[in-house]
Amino acid sequence: MKAEWSKTVQDLLIGTTRGGGSPTDLLADCAALGVAAFGATLPQEVAADPLPPAPPEPAALPRPAARAVLEAIMSVDDEVLLTEWCALAKAGNVVAEHRMLPALLALGTARPGLRAAVVEVLGTRGRWLAGTRPGWSWASGTSPLTEEVPLAEILDLPSAQRVRALRRKRRADPEGVGAFIAGEFETSRRSADRQVLISALETGLGPGDEELLEAALDDKAAAVHDEALRLLRKLPTSALAARATRRLNQGLQLTEDGFDVQTDGLWTEQADLDEQRDLMRDGSEKGVAGRIRAAAASVPPSYWTARLDTDDVKAANVLRRGPWAAALLRGVADQLGAAADPRPWAAVAAETLTGMEQLEMLAALPASVAEQAVVAVSVNWHYDLLDHACAQLPAPWSPETTRALLHRYAALPDPRWRSGRPPAVLLARGDADLLGANWEGLTRRWPENSLELEVLRLRIRLRESFAPPPDDSR
Known part of the structure; x- marks a missing residue:
C-alpha cells in the first residue's frame, strides 16, 4: 500500500496532462489510498466493567451564594481564599457541589499544599470520584500515604x-x-x-x-x-539552661550602663571544652560576643526578669544598653516564644538585627505571638520588609492585628511599582469584617481598582454567604 500511495502522489504532481491516465481514476485512487493509509481505525471493544453509580451525598450542600463564591474563587486562582472557603464549609457541615468536584480534585493534585483543605469538602461523592483516576487517589483514602x-x-x-x-x-x-x-x-x-x-x-x-x-x-x-x-534551647528547665544560667551569672555584671563582662570572670578566658560543647559550630557563636549570645539563647526571658526583679518591658530596656547589648539581644531573639510578653523583647531585639534576621526571628514564633511581635517591631520598617513579615503570618489575622497593620501600611509610601494599589497580603489575610468596614478609607488611600480589591470583595461575599440567615434559629 505504501508503494501504491507513493506512485499516486507522484502521478498527482505530474498531472494527467503530461503523464496520461484518467483524472477520475487518479482522484479515486487518491481518495481510497489516502483513507486507507491515514484514516483512523475503529476502536477495539473493551471488556472492562463500567463504573458503579456514584453514591448519594448524605452531607448538605452550601447555599447558592456560597456556591457562586466558590466559582469566583476558582476563577481568580487564590489559594488563601480557597482555603478559607473550605474552612467555612467544614465549619458549616457542608460539602462542595458535585459539578465543582473535578476542578477541586485537579487543583489539589497540582498543588499538594491545598489537599488538606480540599479533602474536607469533597464529601462521599468526591471520594468516589477520586477513586476513578489514579492521579486523584490522594483524596480517595486508598493511596499509599507516607x-x-x-x-x-x-x-x-x-x-x-x-x-x-x-x-x-x-x-x-x-x-x-x-x-x-x-x-x-x-x-x-x-x-x-x-x-x-x-x-x-x-x-x-x-x-x-x-x-x-x-x-x-x-x-x-x-x-x-x-x-x-x-x-x-527550647527546653527551659534543661541542664543546658542551667549551665547557661551559671555562665551568665559568672560572666556578666550589671552596671549603670547595662550588662558588662566581669574583668576577672568567665569570658575573659578561652572557652573550655564544656562551653565549646554548648556553642553552635556554624561559626555564629565565636569570640566573646558569640559566647554571650549562646548563653543568652539558652535561657528563657524569665531569667532576665528574675535576675533584675522586674517585668519584661523594663528588663528589655536594661539589655538594650551596654557594650554587649547586640550579643545579648541576638540570643534573646531565639527565645521570644518562651516570653510572657514577646513584644518588648522583639522591639529591642529588632534594633540589633538585620532585616532578614528579623524575619527569621518572627518566623520561629507561634502564630498568635508572631502577630503581636510584627505589630510591635514594624514601627520603623520600610514597605518591603513589612510586606515580607506579613506574608509569614497565617491567615486570617485578628481584628486588632488587621487594624494596626492597616494603619502601618497606610502611613508608608507606596513602592513606585505599586503606586495607588493596596497591599495584596493585607486584603487577602486581614480580618474581612474590619476591612469591609473600612472600605471607604481603603479605596481613598489606594484608588486603583485592582485585583486586590476584587479579592477583598470576594472575602466579604464569602463571609456573608456562610453567615446564618437572620431568621435562622440555630
Whole structure:
C-alpha cells in the first residue's frame, strides 16, 4: 500500500496532462489510498466493567451564594481564599457541589499544599470520584500515604520526606517513636540520618528527649550537634539552661550602663571544652560576643526578669544598653516564644538585627505571638520588609492585628511599582469584617481598582454567604 500511495502522489504532481491516465481514476485512487493509509481505525471493544453509580451525598450542600463564591474563587486562582472557603464549609457541615468536584480534585493534585483543605469538602461523592483516576487517589483514602510506611523503613524514603514522615509518626505515638529514634541514633553511621532523627524530635519535644539530645552534642558531625543544640534551647528547665544560667551569672555584671563582662570572670578566658560543647559550630557563636549570645539563647526571658526583679518591658530596656547589648539581644531573639510578653523583647531585639534576621526571628514564633511581635517591631520598617513579615503570618489575622497593620501600611509610601494599589497580603489575610468596614478609607488611600480589591470583595461575599440567615434559629 505504501508503494501504491507513493506512485499516486507522484502521478498527482505530474498531472494527467503530461503523464496520461484518467483524472477520475487518479482522484479515486487518491481518495481510497489516502483513507486507507491515514484514516483512523475503529476502536477495539473493551471488556472492562463500567463504573458503579456514584453514591448519594448524605452531607448538605452550601447555599447558592456560597456556591457562586466558590466559582469566583476558582476563577481568580487564590489559594488563601480557597482555603478559607473550605474552612467555612467544614465549619458549616457542608460539602462542595458535585459539578465543582473535578476542578477541586485537579487543583489539589497540582498543588499538594491545598489537599488538606480540599479533602474536607469533597464529601462521599468526591471520594468516589477520586477513586476513578489514579492521579486523584490522594483524596480517595486508598493511596499509599507516607504515614503507612513502616517505621523501620522511613529512613529509606527520599530525604525531603523523612523528617515529615517521622514527625507524623511521632505525633501519633510520641513514646514509641522516641524509643525508635534513640535506638536508630546509636547505630546509624550516616550523619544525614542522625540529623533527620534529631530533627524529628521537635514534634512533641519534652524533657524526656533531653538525654538523647545531650548525647547528640558529642556527635562529630556539626549539623547533628547544631540541630540537637537548637532543640535543647527550647527546653527551659534543661541542664543546658542551667549551665547557661551559671555562665551568665559568672560572666556578666550589671552596671549603670547595662550588662558588662566581669574583668576577672568567665569570658575573659578561652572557652573550655564544656562551653565549646554548648556553642553552635556554624561559626555564629565565636569570640566573646558569640559566647554571650549562646548563653543568652539558652535561657528563657524569665531569667532576665528574675535576675533584675522586674517585668519584661523594663528588663528589655536594661539589655538594650551596654557594650554587649547586640550579643545579648541576638540570643534573646531565639527565645521570644518562651516570653510572657514577646513584644518588648522583639522591639529591642529588632534594633540589633538585620532585616532578614528579623524575619527569621518572627518566623520561629507561634502564630498568635508572631502577630503581636510584627505589630510591635514594624514601627520603623520600610514597605518591603513589612510586606515580607506579613506574608509569614497565617491567615486570617485578628481584628486588632488587621487594624494596626492597616494603619502601618497606610502611613508608608507606596513602592513606585505599586503606586495607588493596596497591599495584596493585607486584603487577602486581614480580618474581612474590619476591612469591609473600612472600605471607604481603603479605596481613598489606594484608588486603583485592582485585583486586590476584587479579592477583598470576594472575602466579604464569602463571609456573608456562610453567615446564618437572620431568621435562622440555630
